[in-house]
Amino acid sequence: MKKPGYYEVEVGKVTLGELINDPAFGGGLRDGRKLKAVIPGGSSAKVFKAGEKFKLKRKGADGQMTAIEVDLLDLPYDFDSLAQAGSMSGSGAIIVMDDSTDIIEALSNIAEFYAHESCGQCTPCREGSLWMAKALHRLTHGHGRKQDADYLLNIAQNIQGRTICAFGEACAWPVLSFVKKFKDEFEARGAADEAHNAVRSAGPTQEMRPIAKSAALT
Amino acid sequence: MPAATTTETKPSPPPVEKIRIRVGGREIKVPKLMPDWQGKPQPTTMLQACALAGIEVPHYCYHPKLPVAGNCRMCLVEFGLPMMGPDRKPVLNEDGTTKIAKQVLPYEPTTVRGAIACATPISPGMEIYPGSPATKQMRESVLEFLLINHPLDCPICDQAGECKLQEYSVDYGLSASRFVEAKVHKPKAVDLGPRIVLDDERCILCSRCVRFTKDIVGDDALGFVNRGSYSTLTHFPGKPFNNNYTLNTVDICPVGALTSKDFRFQMRVWFLKGTKSLCTSCGTGCNIVIGSREEKIYRYEPRQNDAVNSCWMCDAGRLNYKWVNRGDRLTEVLKAEQKSCLPGQAGRLSYSKTTWTAALNEISDKLSKAPAGSAAIVASARRRRQPFGERRQKSELGRGAFDWHRSESDGLEFVEDHRRHSPRQHQDVDCLWRRRDEARHRR
Numbered sequence: 001m002k003k004p005g006y007y008e009v010e011v012g013k014v015t016l017g018e019l020i021n022d023p024a025f026g027g028g029l030r031d032g033r034k035l036k037a038v039i040p041g042g043s044s045a046k047v048f049k050a051g052e053k054f055k056l057k058r059k060g061a062d063g064q065m066t067a068i069e070v071d072l073l074d075l076p077y078d079f080d081s082l083a084q085a086g087s088m089s090g091s092g093a094i095i096v097m098d099d100s101t102d103i104i105e106a107l108s109n110i111a112e113f114y115a116h117e118s119c120g121q122c123t124p125c126r127e128g129s130l131w132m133a134k135a136l137h138r139l140t141h142g143h144g145r146k147q148d149a150d151y152l153l154n155i156a157q158n159i160q161g162r163t164i165c166a167f168g169e170a171c172a173w174p175v176l177s178f179v180k181k182f183k184d185e186f187e188a189r190g191a192a193d194e195a196h197n198a199v200r201s202a203g204p205t206q207e208m209r210p211i212a213k214s215a216a217l218t
Numbered sequence: 219m220p221a222a223t224t225t226e227t228k229p230s231p232p233p234v235e236k237i238r239i240r241v242g243g244r245e246i247k248v249p250k251l252m253p254d255w256q257g258k259p260q261p262t263t264m265l266q267a268c269a270l271a272g273i274e275v276p277h278y279c280y281h282p283k284l285p286v287a288g289n290c291r292m293c294l295v296e297f298g299l300p301m302m303g304p305d306r307k308p309v310l311n312e313d314g315t316t317k318i319a320k321q322v323l324p325y326e327p328t329t330v331r332g333a334i335a336c337a338t339p340i341s342p343g344m345e346i347y348p349g350s351p352a353t354k355q356m357r358e359s360v361l362e363f364l365l366i367n368h369p370l371d372c373p374i375c376d377q378a379g380e381c382k383l384q385e386y387s388v389d390y391g392l393s394a395s396r397f398v399e400a401k402v403h404k405p406k407a408v409d410l411g412p413r414i415v416l417d418d419e420r421c422i423l424c425s426r427c428v429r430f431t432k433d434i435v436g437d438d439a440l441g442f443v444n445r446g447s448y449s450t451l452t453h454f455p456g457k458p459f460n461n462n463y464t465l466n467t468v469d470i471c472p473v474g475a476l477t478s479k480d481f482r483f484q485m486r487v488w489f490l491k492g493t494k495s496l497c498t499s500c501g502t503g504c505n506i507v508i509g510s511r512e513e514k515i516y517r518y519e520p521r522q523n524d525a526v527n528s529c530w531m532c533d534a535g536r537l538n539y540k541w542v543n544r545g546d547r548l549t550e551v552l553k554a555e556q557k558s559c560l561p562g563q564a565g566r567l568s569y570s571k572t573t574w575t576a577a578l579n580e581i582s583d584k585l586s587k588a589p590a591g592s593a594a595i596v597a598s599a600r601r602r603r604q605p606f607g608e609r610r611q612k613s614e615l616g617r618g619a620f621d622w623h624r625s626e627s628d629g630l631e632f633v634e635d636h637r638r639h640s641p642r643q644h645q646d647v648d649c650l651w652r653r654r655d656e657a658r659h660r661r
């Protein structure tokens with residue numbers, strides 16, 4: 001972004017695109033960059049992928065509900081529209097990622113934060129948040145596997161809705177949305193690591209060795 | 219601990235209000251209120267309702283005699299509620315039955331939203347699905363989470379054989395682990411206090427032990443430090459976990475995290491024979507199960523009796539089993555007599571062999587010959603001193619009539635007092651079958 005900062009807007013009066021590109025707000029992406037993803041409401045909100053289209057329900061003038069299709073950048077920034085688009089306005093902290101962002105690094109960073117923040121009271125969040133963070137640490141440090149995308153999705157799926165507080169969703173949603181929407185990137189990274197490690201160790205590494213203690217988030 | 223029930227006549231209890239629910243497809247009527255951990259009537263929980271239907275909901279943190287924590291999530295069950303129309307009236311199926319809305323995640327209506335059975339009250343028309351695939355999947359996932367950082371050292375773990383992790387793994391465990399990361403490491407063999415050793419890596423952070431010592435004993439001695447997966451059970455620095463009830467935490471710990479210094483590494487639990495009994499160490503008479511193998515006792519465990527000891531017992535009584543196996547116990551009937559050379563002074567004890575018949579005859583003889591108004595006490599020589607002392611005061615028996623330091627001897631003590639008739643002398647102490655070894659052992 002050219003102009004990151006704090007802005008006060010009236011709910012529903014501006015779209016995500018305006019917030020990103022309007023000179024009164026973000027002022028557009030840095031020169032030569034393309035939009036890759038937007039997290040609309042704090043890091044726990046589900047990510048939007050550039051180019052996504054959403055079906056929103058709108059009450060017409062005749063009082064009837066109609067479905068309209070809107071582009072990511074035309075999405076009005078209000079509670080209901082964001083919820084209908086599958087995410088949330090959450091804390092209102094909009095994180096914009098351009099094509100220079102490594103989406104796996106970004107998710108790894110978020111997951112590490114949530115593993116650190118988990119209070120540890122209930123099982124799914126306590127164990128799952130660190131598990132995901134460790135798997136992502138692996139993926140960003142050359143020890144990924146092709147199956148890690150599904151591995152991560154499954155762990156996150158086992159956390160959401162099963163915890164005492166909403167932190168379970170908070171740590172599961174970024175993983176669920178990032179991996180679902182950028183699955184090709186996660187799988188490609190895992191496959192590349194596998195191929196690379198296969199050459200290096202000149203043997204099958206289908207069975208992932210536990211990563212060395214120094215490299216892990218122990 | 220609950221007081222013993224009285225025999226006073228009470229007004230007949232009001233009729234129990236019942237709720238109709240379905241558990242696993244079967245309709246049952248369950249009381250609207252059921253006793254909580256303190257015995258107070260509270261809205262019946264799903265877990266209690268399932269138990270009434272004969273279905274056990276797996277659980278770790280829930281314990282019927284402890285406040286509910288709801289942190290392990292093992293008891294998650296799929297459930298449904300009567301569907302309500304906009305007019306707040308139940309929506310009906312075509313056949314006239316109430317339509318049930320299975321509960322789903324509000325943001326993902328294709329995914330089941332479970333409720334923790336240990337803390338969720340039932341409501342009329344509720345349907346609980348304790349055996350459904352979704353319920354099973356939730357249990358599998360919670361168990362997997364509990365096991366990823368677990369050391370899985372069952373072969374050297376004292377809990378093996380009575381471990382809830384092992385038991386539920388049989389039912390809901392995955393045969394192979396898919397966890398390829400490095401495990402979290404935590405303190406091992408932590409000395410929590412004089413009787414307890416903790417293995418923090420085995421702890422599943424259910425907080426049963428924390429709640430027990432805080433809410434039952436009233437000694438807020440244990441707690442968790444650190445956060446997330448690194449959460450660690452510990453005691454306060456410089457304050458050992460040493461109240462007289464610590465060993466109960468070993469019983470209620472669902473895994474092998476808390477172990478008894480006395481019992482650990484002594485015997486595999488599956489070799490132990492359980493015999494129901496009573497603890498003989500004091501007048502409370504806690505109900506116990508004796509664990510023995512080949513005529514040797516290895517441990518006492520409390521046995522639930524809500525009128526006496528609930529689910530607990532004290533450490534002193536629990537460790538007193540060692541008495542039974544001691545080599546210096548009496549094997550024959552002996553009579554101990556105090557032979558005083560000078561009137562009014564205690565003399566040495568001398569022992570003579572006798573028989574049960576002779577001893578009992580002698581006691582009954584003395585009792586029947588006792589002058590009116592005198593008092594006598596027949597007591598276990600292993601009695602606690604305090605209740606004995608109170609009785610002494612009531613009966614006005616002289617202090618000199620007692621030997622206070624024998625509370626760990628075997629046998630029976632018979633004490634008479636002839637004070638009334640010869641106030642200053644002739645106090646007569648007879649001890650029958652006293653242990654020869656007079657070693658004092660303060661508890």
Ligand code: SF4
Nearest residue numbers: 371372375378381474
């Ligand atoms: S606590 Fe249970 S599962 Fe863990 S090592 Fe001991 S017996 Fe095995």
Ligand code: SF4
Nearest residue numbers: 421422424425427471
């Ligand atoms: S030590 Fe045992 S009882 Fe205490 S929190 Fe850990 S698993 Fe639960």
Ligand code: FES
Nearest residue numbers: 277279290291336
């Ligand atoms: S038994 Fe632990 S959450 Fe219900």
